[in-house]
Amino acid sequence: MASTVIGQPVPQVSALEKVQGRAVYAGDLAFPGMLHARVLRSPYAHARIRSVDVSAARALPGVKAVVTGADVPERRWGVAHKQQHVLAKGVVRFIGEEVAAVVATSESVANDAIDLINVDYEPLDALLNAGSAFDDDAPQVHAEGNLAHEIRIARGDVDAGFASADLIHEDVYSTQSQYPGYMEPMATVATVDGTGKLTVWTATQSVFLARQRLAEALDRPVSTIRVHQPAVGGGFGGKIVEERSSVIAAFLATVVDRPVRLGLSRLEDFQSGCFSVPTRIRLKMGMQNDGRIVAKEVDILAECGAYAGLAPEVMLVTAMRSDNMQRIENVRSRARLVYTHTMPRGAFRGFGGTQMLFALNSHLATMADKLGIDPVDLHRRNAIRTGDTSVHGWSIGSCGLPECLDQVTGAIGWSAKRERPETGGVLRRGIGMAAAMHVSGNRTMGNWDGSTVTLKVNEDGRAVILTAESDMGQGANTMLSQICAEELGIPLSHVTVLAPDTDTAPYALGSIASRVTVNAGHAMLKAAKQARDQILDAAAAKLGCDAADLSIVEGVVQSTVNDNLFAPLPEICRYHIFRHGGEGILVTATHDPRTVMMDKDHYGNIAPAYSFAAQAVEVEVDTETGQVQVVETWLSDDCGRAINPLAVHGQSNGAAVQAIGWALHEHLQFEDGRLMNGNLADYTMPTADALPRVNSSIVESNDPNGPLGAKGASETAILPGAPAIANAVYDAIGVRITDLPITPEKILAGLAALGEKNHASV
């Protein structure tokens, strides 16, 4: 019987409350006696704080507390690099760094008080350009120097590979920071209760990682903190563990002993950073005449801004992940992460993949051209396949990349468009494509990538799920509800997923690394099967038959051999309670995938599954204005199996739009380290006007390690957009843009240079 839940295009379980405006976000919360916090930020990229005079601010009526770096714990927090305090102590390292905070009876009073704080800064020379980080006279961001992290990876014989190559091509690519642009700017409400327990409601992708960080930053035991995740309006990586406002809000609650709300305005959210890691990538590749890649060498300079955060992990992905997309043997990469006196950069949807896949796909298109090979064929010839073990030891349980290529090129009419004659004129069209891979899960923390789900079936036969895997809008709760409903034979509307809460939910890493479907989906499947077994055992006892002959269909336990033998599910659930000493149906199941942590050489099968995607686009370039319009886009995501095709299409289309934004429109402008366009009027994310119809399709490669065959969806889909557009621009006008974003100015400059070159060669 075909499932009525799994594989069906189900609207998000939270859709109704969200469109009605009834979903409660952190910033919506209000408590009796709640106070409001505001933050004072550094106007200097690098300065010593000589003194801070808060007396006038403290004296303002309505102000309850004013704190500075002198008041916060000595302990530093961070991911691998412990570098940050709750507020800057002694030195500021970027414009926007939090220097002081005010708690007052209203936001308006708090704002007035902020204006009354007088900070005496001694401005210092600032390092604003990653390229100058190793200059002899470069200002030092941290005492240990400007190099935050370095990675070297080598496999095979790269030199011999290049020696055997028929074609060697080398180029330098650069990528800019992108703002996550979530609908909900960061917001937190924190309070301390009579027992001294600190409770925090915050926009987070992981309540347990949030709690861990708060424990570190506030220097107190983990169990004295409780973190709740209310509805979250998007994260895209920015709400993992790098944003700082939740830490400040929690600290302020401990100071005033009353509920404190800190909601960032959009401007402040920009000033706080949480942008993606900008990179400069030198890529050298050798190929044989048939297009086979025989050697690849990469040198990356990445910038993490003032503090390392997750950027070292992001850079590792840039340095090696895309090597696994192809059957190659000889690879060498060096990647260096440098500090600058600019806002911290880190996790962003795709987690370092977008940067390298821009370089790689641009490079492959160029080399395909030089070899006279269709780039689609070049991808196909080199593509990793199901059953392969990649150069870095990844076991590819399923690979739908060839099917993704078929889908997108078929949909856009690739061959016909490639063969159409060139037309002159002001507006030129071109097509481009790109391919990508990503992990589904990643064993990086504590040699564990597991997920635990607790399932309770109530006496009315309806289910409640406890998990701390986060739904930040991507659809995790709907996925879990679908699996639960399917296994228990109940309607989707009879399943509730409780909001993550560190005190009641089992431990979880949360929504990172596209790991929730592949890992929590499995745990959910196990838990639901266990609960189902308990129900059927109870029903067998009550009905006097064999449990193996029973199933649950639409909320009724039914014998498969005797139509007259059935009982409504609520009856069995009540019976279970009454016949087990009051024990209801309550099961907990864990799934930890059989993966390994990378060894010191970055080798090992880190993820239970790997997902793939391809995209083909057509652009129209206005050769007089430099404007690029994406006129057609097709994206295909190999997500293993689409538990919810509607959600997968939503993720794919959203990712395609975010990639269009990064490729063409979104550009943070800095002047002496100051962000000049930190608002949504000047930082132009694509709106509906800027977009064509966005198309996506799904490849179901049915991964053997995925729950019901499923892998992650969403992060993979953001990866191919930018290079597909760059390749299409090249196809349209013959200008190869290697530094993102592709601005009208760069298009016009490229056309002018091309004109001069053509003129000179006549």
Next chain:
Amino acid sequence: MRPFDFLEPSSLPEALSMLAEHGDACCIMAGGTALLLAMRQRMLAPETVVSLGKLDELRDIAFDPDAGLRIGALARHADVAGSSIVQAHCPALAGMAGGLANPQVRNQGTIGGNLCYADPATDPATFLLAAGAEVTIAGRGGERRLPLRAFLVDYFTTALESGEILTAIHLPPPGSRQMLYRRYLRTPAEHRPVVNIALSAVTDGGALSDVRLIVGAATPVPQALAQTEDFLAGKSVNAAIAAEAAALAGAEVEPLSDGRADAAFRRQIVRTATRRILLDAAGLDWKDNAA
């Protein structure tokens, strides 16, 4: 945003007396699209905001064969775009109003508020200058009427005196005039123009006369391209004439350089815009005629 008193006068005289009473400590609010942004960022912190929202008499749109179009200052952009009177007597104005900014701004912002704010990165002023518009301003001493050219003084600066309210915009009867308007965004993701251009001319058997060619958004206040206008007078547009006019326009425009685009880029767009609007006016296809 700082706390403020919000006043809603129900007549123009009442509004004028409120302005007189509160002086420079108050701001006038029409649609509020720009004002509230500035107040939220504390760039403006008026003690009092005088809303004109209840002055319905300032929303009227009317046409008189002798006097032309009269558009109340409080007409929202969407009202102008959707007005059957505007569509009948100045369709290019309806098109301009229906294409500016984004739907949220068009449904809230007013044409008068737009002119008074004098932000260069917007559309109405460029069009209205080409149309030969005048404005009526009410003050405690009565009304005065002046050409829009005199009203627009500089970047974010108008001839409006403290205590005065812009009440109406007047467009002379179009007669045999042809009007065209185009706006250029730097990228499709932007909502504000980086360059806009308006052409107003009488076409007599193909030859242009009484040419007005105004460029805006690229300049602190919309600029009349006088040399290009002179060059075009008496000429019939073809590809070569359009290209020559484009080069002239690019040379005489004095563009802004700011975070949104530098002067060289704006100059290039002005050239392009000039060429294209002239070819459009002549019914020729600019797509085949790269300069």
